[in-house]
Amino acid sequence: MKLSLLLLLLLLLIMYSTALSPSIDCGIIGCGPSGLALAHSLLAEGHTVRVFERRDEFRPVGAAVFLHPFALNSLRKVSPKLESQLLEASTRIHTLSFRTLSSGSEGFSFSLENLQDSERVFGAPFVAVRFWDMLKALKIGLPEDIFRFGYQLERYEQHDEGGVTLHFQGKESVDVKYLIDAGGIRSRTREQLLKKNDERIPRLRATFSVVDRDSLSTALSRESSDSRAAETGELAFLAGDNLSVVAMGLDDGGAFWSQTDLGADPFDPIAATDEDLKKKLADDFADFPSGVKALVSATNFEDAIETSVCELPVTWKWGEDDVTLLGDAAHAQLPALGLGVSTAFGDVEEITEQIRRRGLNREALRKYESKRKISCAVLQLMSRGMFYLNGVSANQN
């Protein structure tokens, strides 16, 4: 009799502690490249996850990015299938070209035409991909029921006994065992962890867009005999006075371009209307080759984004207790070296490795942080240095 009472008490105790412990192992903030890649990794290790995204739905976002071989190498270690999904959506880069245009006259130029060897040398190709295509490729294979759209994290609450409560704007709170915030440059967790001295630093003004195949070929035939600015697989850099353009043709016949304006004050208001932006770019590109003008005239200005590009100060604090940061939330850098996504996937590779070895626990989170902090700080500073070399004056810091 006494024994059965004891067993009953034990059972109740177990049920009580299970009820207290959150059933979700990990809350991931952000449906960007790092959050999506991490979700694959945690699910493969048998953990329950929820991905909370402030946007109302999974919808087109951003322009295009180019990725170093490190990005694909890291992704392969997380999941070879994920790597091939991303490769499928990408265009391989075979040539990198650079031209300076000083006040209309052509200056110095060079090109590297053997980038297709990068698979043999670095283990993966250099590629470019529409940001939205990248997100779609990374989402393939993730169950729909792990996503919560329209959930904007406001703050988290760490409990002494372990576990974290996530508080969202206008939504119910959610308990999770661990919080990994991949919310990018506006990460609320980062703000809460660092409390102060962590302002985003605007450094320059950028405008970017992707252009579809039909508009591009019409514009090229109308305006240009020089299609070099948008040749498929050629990542072309053109540097003018204070203005530079990066452009590349994609496998599907479309192209992407981005313009960085090193002369503009990043604190200036952005163009009020699409027409204003179109006019500003027409003036900016007056001395640029006709291929670049064709790219701009083929652009649907509703899809063009003009923005101040910011970076985050280097921090040595990436997490505490059951919370950590991942990707841009930990180390947003200027896009001078095109290393943002590669660095984010490097984080996912490292955290995956630590969780595989140690399980999802505090030790794994701290080990991941200590392994990544120094190299990410170096990359942040190198990206900043690259912009200063290009003539950006320090606005602050």
Ligand SMILES: Cc1cc2nc3c(=O)[nH]c(=O)nc-3n(C[C@H](O)[C@H](O)[C@H](O)COP(=O)(O)OP(=O)(O)OC[C@H]3O[C@@H](n4cnc5c(N)ncnc54)[C@H](O)[C@@H]3O)c2cc1C
């Ligand atoms: C102009 C420009 C050009 C770039 N070019 C390149 C390039 O060529 N190559 C390259 O590798 N990188 C480039 N980058 C950098 C690259 O875009 C980032 O490094 C990368 O997107 C980081 O991924 P992430 O998942 O960490 O963050 P993000 O992509 O920023 O994703 C964060 C996600 O979290 C969501 N979120 C944010 N806050 C909350 C919240 N409170 N609650 C819920 N959800 C939230 C956001 O909506 C978003 O979906 C460029 C960046 C810029 C600005």
